Amino acid sequence: MKMLKGLLSVLLVLVTLSSAMGKPEATTPKKEKRIPQTLSRGWGDQLIWAQTYEEALFWSRSKNKPLMVIFHLEDCPHSQSLKKAFAEDKVIQTLADEEFVILNLVYETTDKHLSPDGQYVPRILFVDPSMTVRADITGRYSNRLYAYEPADMKLLLSNMQRALKFLKTEL
Amino acid sequence: MKMLKGLLSVLLVLVTLSSAMGKPEATTPKKEKRIPQTLSRGWGDQLIWAQTYEEALFWSRSKNKPLMVIFHLEDCPHSQSLKKAFAEDKVIQTLADEEFVILNLVYETTDKHLSPDGQYVPRILFVDPSMTVRADITGRYSNRLYAYEPADMKLLLSNMQRALKFLKTEL
Numbered sequence: 001m002k003m004l005k006g007l008l009s010v011l012l013v014l015v016t017l018s019s020a021m022g023k024p025e026a027t028t029p030k031k032e033k034r035i036p037q038t039l040s041r042g043w044g045d046q047l048i049w050a051q052t053y054e055e056a057l058f059w060s061r062s063k064n065k066p067l068m069v070i071f072h073l074e075d076c077p078h079s080q081s082l083k084k085a086f087a088e089d090k091v092i093q094t095l096a097d098e099e100f101v102i103l104n105l106v107y108e109t110t111d112k113h114l115s116p117d118g119q120y121v122p123r124i125l126f127v128d129p130s131m132t133v134r135a136d137i138t139g140r141y142s143n144r145l146y147a148y149e150p151a152d153m154k155l156l157l158s159n160m161q162r163a164l165k166f167l168k169t170e171l
Numbered sequence: 172m173k174m175l176k177g178l179l180s181v182l183l184v185l186v187t188l189s190s191a192m193g194k195p196e197a198t199t200p201k202k203e204k205r206i207p208q209t210l211s212r213g214w215g216d217q218l219i220w221a222q223t224y225e226e227a228l229f230w231s232r233s234k235n236k237p238l239m240v241i242f243h244l245e246d247c248p249h250s251q252s253l254k255k256a257f258a259e260d261k262v263i264q265t266l267a268d269e270e271f272v273i274l275n276l277v278y279e280t281t282d283k284h285l286s287p288d289g290q291y292v293p294r295i296l297f298v299d300p301s302m303t304v305r306a307d308i309t310g311r312y313s314n315r316l317y318a319y320e321p322a323d324m325k326l327l328l329s330n331m332q333r334a335l336k337f338l339k340t341e342l
Binding site: 037045107 | 204205207208209210211216217219220222223224225226229276277278279280281
């Protein structure tokens with residue numbers, strides 16, 4: 001079952017990549033200007049995003065800020081609608097900017113701790129500066145513990161506050 | 172020695188990060204708009220860049236294209252001058268766009284094969300679709316085998332062609 005989920009995830013990525021990489025070449029003339037890809041990918045253009053998980057862990061440790069990892073896919077409508085809600089929520093954007101190291105990924109990492117109940121999108125995991133994945137900070141859905149929907153922004157905000165609170169208690 | 176180099180690399184990254192993350196907060200008012208970070212980081216805005224090493228390996232395998240990994244730092248003048256030469260070289264940009272999977276990183280990965288003679292910047296490594304690091308494709312400098320300077324664009328181009336040639340011979 002895990003294998004199947006992994007395979008499905010790879011297939012999903014493949015679909016996304018082929019649409020991301022294939023279409024411009026196939027449908028637009030070579031000379032047409034592409035829009036440079038951003039690290040934010042639309043999750044908050046004004047925020048400073050880590051590029052890789054290794055980089056994010058390093059920032060998290062050195063700044064003593066919790067890390068928030070968002071897994072998503074460009075071709076997934078649930079990811080897209082969550083992204084819109086996330087990017088438009090000023091309280092979340094400000095808190096993410098000031099108190100978190102943030103990373104959004106369209107590709108799984110090799111760290112299995114980041115997929116406690118499987119690889120699916122969208123999902124959001126918190127990691128504290130000691131590099132421990134906070135598997136206890138979950139969303140509303142028992143079958144996909146780390147999934148959020150656009151209506152869950154209040155829950156996400158309170159989870160972000162939990163990630164920060166834990167940090168203070170531990171110090 | 173390896174440890175020292177690793178530590179040095181971490182320190183270099185720290186300097187870069189602190190300048191990238193610290194300055195905007197310290198010297199500009201909160202409301203000022205930041206320019207969204209791009210995946211290209213100036214190495215070719217019209218190219219399609221992989222975000223992470225895992226993603227790049229996946230693309231390389233699925234597209235059967237060699238992967239070119241560029242390690243650099245924003246605060247390193249050698250990286251900056253190489254970047255300028257690389258971004259302005261139309262032949263290299265076109266070849267990279269059409270025949271390579273490309274990745275630029277300011278943070279080391281956990282794969283030691285990507286630092287055959289140590290972690291330094293700038294350095295460029297080729298990986299073929301079988302996920303083998305082409306440690307045999309080197310630059311001009313015997314003390315830093317994978318370093319290139321702006322004057323080495325012809326050598327870099329011929330190394331890119333070697334990476335492609337090997338690919339065809341193997342098939």
